[in-house]
Amino acid sequence: MQNPETAGDVLLYEKRKSVFPKAVSGPFRRFKWLVMVVTLTIYYVTPWLRWNRGPYAPDQAVLIDLANRRFFMFGIEIWPHEFYFVAGLLIMAGIGLFLITSAVGRAWCGYSCPQTVWTDLYQHVDRLIDGDRNAQLRLQAAPWGPAKIARRLVKWTIYLGIAFATGGAWIFYFADAPTLQHQFWTGAAPSIAYATVGVLTATTLLFGGFMREQVCIYMCPWPRIQTAMLDEKSLIVTYKDWRGEPRGSVKQAKSSAEPLGDCVDCNQCVAVCPTGIDIREGPQIGCITCALCIDACDTVMKQVGRPRGLIDYATLDGSAHEKAGGPPERIVRTIFRPRTLVYLGVWSAIGLALLFALGVRKHIDISVAKDRNPAFMLMSDGQVRNAYTVKLRNMENRPRTMEISMDGLKGAVMWSDDMPQSSAARSLRRTVAPDQAEAVRIYVIAPSHEEEQDFSFNLLAIDKEGGSDSHKTHFDAPEEKESE
């Protein structure tokens, strides 16, 4: 049997070239550190923040309570019927990505995508255990022996620890974190918690620890979408070939007959790249615009006494302009242009609309479902009865007394199925438990002369804060009898 990886000399697939990025320092590296610390802190700390909501609601600041169908976020509580807030946030996130992409290119990929952040974290672990790029390369080539096995075991254990912490933190968003943590370690947590941690640990380990840049290049759809969204005014990491080429070392430059460019061909930009590409080949899908090559190149340029920015953020338009001899464009002008301003406008408009809706939303709610089988009921005394299932929502974290009354249907009275018909009246009161919806079955009875008609149930909160809601429904009655 032939080696399945090759058929003759033709490779059936491209084998992954291992990437061992070299440590680098500089402003972009510091910025990446900052983003990593901020995003990871948000991720790990958020579920542990407390927020006092009184005795009837959980005190976790951010909680996605799937079992009780509530979403808590600091002072905001979202019910399932208000899911449009979440939809609005998702739309904002989408347009936000458009905005960021059109203004500063693939900044999401380069700095804040979880895949990038965790890959970065794992690469730091590599450098911590195995040493920098050259040591890693040597270890990779070395035959398996006790030292290599020991290093690998230590490294993979740390990998697993990070992956476990990542998966483990996720579940705390869905239940009370301190309780769940105790349950988790004592084996009392729900099996879905263990399954979630297991799956997320495995995916983190696989994607962050081993697949890394392959996820960005082969699996993720976002680079393709972003590539389509970039235009000649988008900031991309650019190797200024008109300045760098022809490349050659400082020594070669001295002995060369014709003048060489600024690029000293030190390969530092390739060595530091976390996705293992050569930026000097031009813009490419593997470039996540993390700008570490800018840091690396600037360091070298400083050492050889040439101006910084041989590799730099630039737009295609700016590059053309600069190539023709013009001054480098100002970044501010590339960021504030009509396209980004339109995105910004749409994004802000949705945000403001959501805030407005949040400010004026009701905290009590009534909805009515009419019995349709039977639609009406003729009683022995000739009166007509209709039945309704009325749902009252109390979205406050305290019990509230509410009054249900009828608007229209003048002669009718109503009662609920847990009270005697003798106490039927034009309105009735219920106390709805805090943060609960309560269904109550209501009978409405009207004298025989009432014809079928529309009317409304009104709901009024009987306390200082007040609030009201109303739901239109229908009263059915027998059709007029045929005359003799």
Place this chain on the structure above:
Amino acid sequence: MANKKIDSETGVETVGHEWDGIEELNNPLPRWWLLTFYACILFAIGYVIVYPAIPMLTKGTEGLWGWSSRGSLAAETAKAEASRKTLLAQLTATPIEQLAQNPELMRAAVSGGKAAFKVNCVQCHGSGAAGSTGYPNLNDDDWLYGGNLKEIEQTITHGIRQPGDDQTRPGALMPSFGRDGILTAAQIQDTVSFVRTLSGKEQASAGSARGAALYAANCVACHGPDGKGNRQLGAPNLTDAIWLYGDSRDAIAGSVTNAHAGVMPAWTTKLDTATIRMLAAYVHSLGGGEKFGLTPAPASAPTSAPTSAQAAAPAAAAPANAKP
């Protein structure tokens, strides 16, 4: 192989066939594909051993684990039965008069009854329990035999006019006044006129005056002098708005002429006590249920209640029907 053909472009061996000049390369399968394939074969062998798989003459192999779809259904059913056991035992032990004192049990009974109603009762009474002509509506407050929990339970348990059940609802048999020649067609029309004045559907007239005398002679024994009926006989109230067979002149004349005698099965032979209690609780909950002790006594009940349908056949009328 002797006649090994190598494709010149790629240097790969071909499978040796040719269709209109098109040949197929014999590339090896990827290793992961082969491994997956072998793994599938191993899995299949294991599956055949532990699960029912191979059809034999009378039945298939049963597999080492003894799994079967019938078996898993039985296990699920047993589990559901076990979870209902306490509730059913509690229901069986609680006399229906005391059901209301246990609101939780009452709620369970009503929802259980709702499910049982959908299986056993909707064929006649309709899915909304609203009935239809000849099949009583269970939502309203008009009851032929009484509408408290105990009376409803009694009706469901023993049925109406069920031969062979001693305690079945008696339901007097109304005579077919027209068909049997007891009254003439004109007399029936007069009687109808009078009956319709009882519930205010017609104004008094010469016909209704004649009908009043006929009513007094033929109908009062069951329907009472004021037309309010008699629950012990299942004789309907003629003064209210609810008419099981219709309230038009034709419908009432038809009832007087040919009479009705609706029947309902005695469910005690088909359902257990707990299910019947659940059904009673559900029917009672539909909005017309009566309280204990509030049952209005018929204004002019006959002094002796007939104990069976046969004994309860005074020459009186009851367009009677099963109304639990």
